Amino acid sequence: IVVHLAMLAWMLTLPWPVAVSVLRRISAPVLSIFPLATALVGLLLENEEVRRRAEERLEASEARYRDLVETAQDLIWECDAQGRYTYLNPAWEEVFGYRLDEMLGKPFTAFQRPEQAERDRERFARLLQGETVKGLETVHLAKDGREIHLVVNAKTFHDAQGRPAGTRGTAYDITERKRMEAQLRESEEKFRLAFRYSPDAITISRLEDGMFLEANEGVTRILGYTPEEIVGKTSMELGIWADLEERAEAAERLRREGRVENLEMPLRRKTGEPVIGLLSASVVTLGGEPCVLTVTRDVTEAKRQREELEKVSRSLQDLLENMSDAFVALDRNWRYTYVNKRAGELLGRNPEDLLGKHIWTEFPEGVGQPFQRAYERAMNEGIFIQMAEYYPPYGRWFENRIHPTKEGIAIFFTDITEQKEQEQELRRLNEELELRVAERTAALEAANRELEAFAYSVSHDLRAPLRAIQGFAEIIADRHRDALDEEGRRYFDYIIEASHNMARLIDDLLAYSRLGRSAVERKPVDLGAVLERVLQTLAPRIAAEGAVVRLEGEFPQVLADAGLLERALVNLVDNALTYHEPGVPARVEVFCEPQGDEVRIAVRDHGIGIDPRFHEKIFDMFQRLHQTDAYPGTGIGLALVKKAARLLGGTCGVESEPGKGSTFWITVPRNGGLDG
Structure with a gap:
């Protein structure tokens, strides 16, 4: 048609005579070929339309396929013959966390653990040999390291020459299913262990006839039956129930409500011994058959304790009420x-x-x-x-x-109103008593001062006549002793010895009465220096008797009156030198022990010791435990120590047992540490 139209257009450009001449020459051939050309052109046009429509259908089909693949939740993939990914749909990004460009071009084994990759390489090799894979479970790794469990379906595709070119297929994620299966297995295992090892008795029986189907070891602990002994039997056959009426009521309630909880039921053990069970039961369906799951706890002891507690509670309530x-x-x-x-x-x-x-x-x-x-x-x-x-x-x-x-x-x-009123009255009486005591104390102190003054005066005034007696006695002893017979000389010796004893007593009385008459001046004193002076004072006696006196350890500074402290320590060491076994030289140790704000100065001997009954008595005036001829003394030395300790603001005492020696001690306020 196009050619004809082109020819007609061309002829219209020719002069009319020429155009007519050309038309006459070609009209016959053109008219003869036109139908055939027209048919041929029509056929070509029809084929072109068919091809165009086929292409449109193909494009639509490819678009549908692409949309299905791109939007599918399943994983769709294609690998080349080396197992490298050549196509992955977007679902891979969602499941694995990788971008597609991070996975494409890499082998599937790059996303697996080595041991899994080794197994899947063998399967891939068999797949290339023509084997079809359906429902294969495998494990890949996500980008964050999580394991992704997959079920894979795959087959091989070939190139134009028919050679295996790769594999393609689908997969879906079963990770959640695997997790739930693992949880289910764990739950079943926990239930199995709980069922088997529970301290409670757990049984499963048929609802229809009560026959036991399962029993755990708790049945043995509580009822004495082994699981094998009760499976296949009923509780009625075994005689477990101690009260059939209670059992019937519980069974009826179970059928009516489907469960019972915390029923205290009297039961019997295999031996016939009674037991109280706390029973809970539920109707469950196992294998399509109604069954009863029963849990029984032995509360025999708990009930006994509860009853005992209730008894105690009643007693307590009675006590509170009364x-x-x-x-x-x-x-x-x-x-x-x-x-x-x-x-x-x-x-x-x-x-x-x-x-x-x-x-x-x-x-x-x-x-x-x-x-x-x-x-x-x-x-x-x-x-x-x-x-x-x-x-x-x-x-x-x-x-x-x-x-x-x-x-x-x-x-x-x-x-306590009455008690408070009595306390107020007692307080008033105490105040009156304290006032009276203060008055009496003042009077007593005055009397003591007068007594000390009297003792000082008497002892002082006795010195002159005593010196006269001693002087005349010594003159008689020197000039007229031979004129006396033996009895007279003995009596005369008694007079001389008594005068010497009286002189020592007067000296001690004077020392005691003078103690404290002058002001006590407390100031830091070097205790070591004081003890050195004590040993110098007693050195003649120590040497004469062959005694040993040791100062042990270090001695701190103390707060004391040096003269008063020295007098007390001289008496303590002198006392230790006196009371030792006859014929055994005295051994004495002097040491001190810090005690908080005080220092305890101790004098330890290894002598005859003192009965604890007399530990306080010996510090009183004129108190002696031995005759003068055995152990000389006036009975004033330790009383002087006691008075000196009081004036120094301390105390004194003794630790002793007969035959184990004695440790006399005096405490004085401390001034600084051992370094002074």
């Missing part, structure tokens, strides 16, 4: 949970009427009182408080003992 103290218990909302009879009497209320009531609503006059503050502190801080206060609203004194409890507080309270 005690002389009032008692109330409050919860944390300040409501009464218990009020005993005595509390009701003191509060002027019926105890039952107070239960559940708010304390400050019932007794608003108590708000702001010291008792309220003490109650709140005991409850908030969880501490015990004991207090005694005057309660103005009642005009009486009450003692409260407030104990914190888990539930709130428990309060014991007593009316």
Whole structure:
């Protein structure tokens, strides 16, 4: 048609005669070929339309396929013959966390653990050989390291020459299913272990006839039957129930409600011994058959203890009701949970009427009182408080003992008004007594001073006649001793010895009376230096008797009157040199022991020792435990030590047993450490 039209257009450009001539020459051939050309052109046009429509359908099909693949939740993939990914749909990004460009071009084994990759390489090789894979489970690794469990379906595709070119297929993620399967297995294992090893007796029986189908080892512990002994039998056959009526009621309730809980049932062991079981049961369906799952706990001992506790509770309640103290218990909302009879009497209320009531609503006059503050502190801080206060609203004194409890507080309270009045009267009497004692003490101190003055005066005045007696006795002894017979000489020796003893006694009395007459001056004193002077004073006696006196350790500075302290220590060391076994030289150690703010100076001997009954007595004036002819002395030395210790602000004492020596000690205030 196009050609004809082109020819006609061309002829129209020719001169008319020429155009007519050309038309005459070609008309016959053109007219003869035109139908064939027209048919041929029509056929070509029809084929072109068919091809165009086929292409459109193909494009639509490819678009549908692409949309299905791109939007599919399943994983769609294609690998080359080396196992490298050549195509992955977007679902891979969602499941694995990788971008597609991070996975394409890499072998599938790059996303597996080595041991899994080795297994899947072998499967891939068989797949290339023509084997089809369906439902293969494998494991890949996500970008974050998680294991992704997949089920894979795959087949091989070939190139134009028919050679295996790769594989393609689908996969879907079963990771969640695997996790749930693992949880289910773990749960089943836990149930199996719980069923088997539970201390409770667990059984499964048919609802229809009660035949036991399963039993755990708890049945043996509680009832004495092995699981093998009860499976295939009923509880009625075994005679487990001690009370058939209770059993029938429980069974009826189970059929009606489908479950029973915490029923205390009397049972019998295999031996016939009674046992109390706490039973819970539920109707369950196992294998399409109604069954009963029963759990029984042995509460025999627990019930006995509960009954014992109830008995104790009743006894405690009886005690609380009959005690002389009032008692109330409050919860944390300040409501009464218990009020005993005595509390009701003191509060002027019926105890039952107070239960559940708010304390400050019932007794608003108590708000702001010291008792309220003490109650709140005991409850908030969880501490015990004991207090005694005057309660103005009642005009009486009450003692409260407030104990914190888990539930709130428990309060014991007593009316102590009469006791307080007695205390006030006693306080008044004590004040009068103290005044009288002070007066008597002053009088006694004055008498003591007069006595000391008298002793000083007497001992001083006795010195002159005693010196005369001693002087004349010595003259007679020198000039006229031979004129006396033996008995006279013996009596005369008694006179001389008695005069010497009297002289020592007077000296000791003078020393005792002088002690403290002058002001006691306490100041830092080097104890070591004082002890050195003591040893110098006693050196002649120590040497004469062959005694050994050692100063052990270090001696600190003390706060004392040096002369007074030296006098006391001379007496203690002299005493230690005196009381030793006859014929055995004395051994004495002097040491000190810091005791807080004081220093204890001790003198230890290895002599005859002292009975503990006399430990205090020997520090009194003129107290001696031995005859003068055995151990000389006046009985004043230790009394002087006691007085000196008191004047120095310390104490004295002795530690001794007969035959084990003695340790006399005196304490004085400390001044500094061992380094002075």
